[in-house]
Structure formats: structure tokens, C-alpha cells
Amino acid sequence: MLVEKNVPLQPYNTFGIMARAHALVRIADAQDVQRVLADPELGARPKFVLGGGSNIVITGDVRPLVLKVEIRGRRLVEETPRAWIVEAGAGENWHDFVGWTLRSGYPGLENLAMIPGTVGGSPVQNVGAYGVEMQDRFESLDAVDLASGKAFTLDAAQCGFGYRDSVFKHASAQPGGYGLAGKALITHVRFRLPKPWRAVLGYLDLEKKQAETGIREPSALQVYEWICAIRGAKLPDPRVIGNAGSFFKNPTVTPEQCADIIAREPNIVHYPMPDGTVKLAAGWLIDACGWKGKSVGHAGVYDRQALVLVNRGGATGGEVVTLARAIQTSVYERFGIRLEPEPVVV
Numbered sequence: 001m002l003v004e005k006n007v008p009l010q011p012y013n014t015f016g017i018m019a020r021a022h023a024l025v026r027i028a029d030a031q032d033v034q035r036v037l038a039d040p041e042l043g044a045r046p047k048f049v050l051g052g053g054s055n056i057v058i059t060g061d062v063r064p065l066v067l068k069v070e071i072r073g074r075r076l077v078e079e080t081p082r083a084w085i086v087e088a089g090a091g092e093n094w095h096d097f098v099g100w101t102l103r104s105g106y107p108g109l110e111n112l113a114m115i116p117g118t119v120g121g122s123p124v125q126n127v128g129a130y131g132v133e134m135q136d137r138f139e140s141l142d143a144v145d146l147a148s149g150k151a152f153t154l155d156a157a158q159c160g161f162g163y164r165d166s167v168f169k170h171a172s173a174q175p176g177g178y179g180l181a182g183k184a185l186i187t188h189v190r191f192r193l194p195k196p197w198r199a200v201l202g203y204l205d206l207e208k209k210q211a212e213t214g215i216r217e218p219s220a221l222q223v224y225e226w227i228c229a230i231r232g233a234k235l236p237d238p239r240v241i242g243n244a245g246s247f248f249k250n251p252t253v254t255p256e257q258c259a260d261i262i263a264r265e266p267n268i269v270h271y272p273m274p275d276g277t278v279k280l281a282a283g284w285l286i287d288a289c290g291w292k293g294k295s296v297g298h299a300g301v302y303d304r305q306a307l308v309l310v311n312r313g314g315a316t317g318g319e320v321v322t323l324a325r326a327i328q329t330s331v332y333e334r335f336g337i338r339l340e341p342e343p344v345v346v
């Protein structure tokens with residue numbers, strides 16, 4: 001087992017923040033985790049599990065032992081009359097995995113194309129985009145307990161999925177469930193892709209593509225290509241300008257709270273949800289507070305989408321966090337709404 005010392009983390013986080021890991025071990029399979037845990041010195045150290053680094057803000061050199069997940073492999077586990085069950089190692093690149101499922105004839109993940117990061121990182125915040133969430137296609141996952149070394153499997157209910165949420169985002173147990181943040185390393189994830197495949201198209205951008213092209217019944221590959229084009233035009237490419245995608249969750253409020261805000265802000269962007277709550281567009285709230293294009297040090301608010309915080313070059317994690325807090329304060333003062341960040345602060 002190779003323990004790398006003083007490892008630069010800039011290439012391993014999409015914000016491009018400069019920091020170092022005091023020690024880093026690459027995890028190629030579940031046995032590598034056992035080896036780390038069996039080591040008297042490494043086993044006792046606090047640990048941080050790193051996937052593709054696309055949903056983290058690093059605020060300084062990382063002292064816990066970094067376990068960089070590089071578990072590979074993807075396969076069809078089973079085909080039934082009602083579904084394809086496919087599996088991937090947690091270290092597989094998510095977007096490449098989506099492409100592989102489509103090329104192999106297993107459609108269903110196309111709306112989630114172009115989300116950066118790894119397969120293992122995807123259940124952590126129940127990734128979602130364009131009308132599909134991970135939980136809609138999830139079968140089960142395998143993980144290793146970082147204290148005991150025991151392997152275990154969780155189904156969707158046990159993962160406690162919510163909007164950009166799961167048991168892997170909470171350190172203490174949720175009512176009726178687990179709290180596994182920092183306590184487990186996901187090794188494999190399985191997906192259930194239902195048959196017959198049906199396109200999920202109920203998003204304005206996708207409807208526009210249908211209208212532009214005249215294609216009313218697109219194939220899964222066509223939807224994938226549309227998603228890639230839409231996302232490429234909207235979101236900053238982390239290889240060009242560092243970012244972690246949407247920085248805040250879209251908040252939900254009661255219909256009464258929403259009516260109260262509409263009375264003051266008639267143009268507010270809001271979406272009624274099936275459970276009776278109303279979802280507000282966090283980007284709109286931030287923009288309304290005048291943040292688009294503004295900066296704190298080298299961290300800024302993307303000038304084409306206020307929901308995305310960016311590294312304008314040489315930003316520290318501290319600057320990103322300070323900017324995020326300032327935005328939270330102004331949105332709270334103006335709308336009485338507390339914005340919750342999506343990325344994990346390390």
C-alpha cells in the first residue's frame with residue numbers, strides 16, 4: 001500500500017483550490033480499505049473520502065488521511081422483462097458511465113449526463129438534473145464501514161434520499177435511519193433502468209430542443225445529446241473556470257410564506273411541488289440581492305448564473321466560504337429565507 005505524502009489537491013477539486021493532503025491513499029478495491037484499517041498508524045487516523053472533488057470546498061491543507069476512490073468496473077448485473085440492472089465501481093467517472101450505459105443499450109440515465117464527479121459520489125447528494133434524480137434509477141450500493149471495516153449493502157430506503165440529500169450527508173443518525181457522513185466508503189453502486197424506456201422531457205430547455213428540431217419522440221441518445229448541449233451552454237466548464245456547480249439548494253417554503261413573498265416581490269420565480277410546498281429558485285433570490293458578477297477576493301458569483309460560485313483565479317476555500325456566507329446573509333435579510341449550501345466544506 002502506497003501512502004503519498006504532501007499531495008497537491010488542486011487537480012482533484014473542480015473549484016481548483018490550492019491545498020495539500022498530508023497523506024493520500026488510492027483505493028482500487030474494498031481490500032485496499034481493509035489494508036488501511038489494518039495498519040496501526042493509518043487505521044487510527046481520521047479519514048476523508050475523495051471522489052471526483054466536484055462537490056467540495058477545501059479550506060486548507062487536509063489533515064485527515066485522504067482515501068481517493070479509484071474503484072473501476074461497470075457491468076450489466078441482470079436483465080429482466082422490466083429493467084436492466086447495471087453496476088459500476090465507485091471510482092468510475094459518472095458522465096463516462098452514463099455514456100457507456102447508452103452505448104450498451106441500457107437507457108435511463110441520459111438526463112443526468114455531464115454531471116461531474118464519480119459514480120460513488122452520486123448517491124451522496126442524490127444527484128439530480130432535468131427531471132431525474134438518482135433515487136429514480138437507484139437499486140442498491142455496497143460500502144465499507146470506516147471504523148469496523150465491515151462491508152454492507154443499502155437499498156434506496158436505507159439511503160434516506162431527499163432533495164440533494166442522503167444518509168451520507170449527515171453525521172448523526174436521522175429519525176428511523178443512519179448517519180453515515182465520513183463513516184463509510186461507497187465501493188459499488190447499482191442502478192435499475194426501467195423497461196420500457198420513456199423519455200423524461202418535462203423541462204423547458206428540453207421542450208425548446210423538441211420545438212427547434214421538430215423531434216417529438218427523441219431516442220435516449222438524442223436526449224443525452226440535448227442535455228450535453230444545454231449544460232455546455234449554461235454552466236462554466238471547471239477546466240476553464242473553477243466551480244462546484246450550483247452552490248445552494250433551491251429552498252422550499254409553505255404556500256403562505258410564498259404568498260407573503262410574492263406580495264413584496266411579484267416576479268419571484270417559484271414552482272409548486274407535488275407535496276404542497278413551493279420551491280423557489282435560489283439563483284433568482286441571489287440575483288435579486290445584486291450578487292451576480294460580484295466577488296470576495298478571488299471568489300466570485302458567475303456572471304451568467306448567480307447560483308454558481310466560481311474561482312476567478314487563486315481563490316482560497318476561505319474566500320469561497322466568506323462569499324457564500326455573505327450571500328446567505330443578504331438573502332435572509334431581504335427574503336427571510338436561509339439558503340443551504342450543496343457542497344461539503346472540508
Ligand SMILES: Cc1cc2nc3c(=O)[nH]c(=O)nc-3n(C[C@H](O)[C@H](O)[C@H](O)COP(=O)(O)OP(=O)(O)OC[C@H]3O[C@@H](n4cnc5c(N)ncnc54)[C@H](O)[C@@H]3O)c2cc1C
Pocket residue numbers: 014048049050051052053054055056069090114115116117118119120121122123124125126127128129164168184185186187235236237238243244245246344
Ligand atoms: C459544473 C458542475 C455541475 C454540476 N451539476 C450538478 C447537477 O446537475 N446535479 C447535481 O446533483 N450535482 C451537480 N454537481 C455537483 C457534483 O458534480 C455532484 O454532487 C457529484 O455527484 C459529486 O461527486 P464527486 O465524486 O465529485 O464527489 P466529491 O466532490 O469528491 O465528494 C462529495 C462528498 O461525497 C463524499 N464521497 C465521494 N465519493 C464517495 C464514496 N465513494 N464513498 C463515500 N463518500 C463519498 C465525499 O466525502 C464528500 O463528502 C455539479 C458540479 C459541477 C462542478
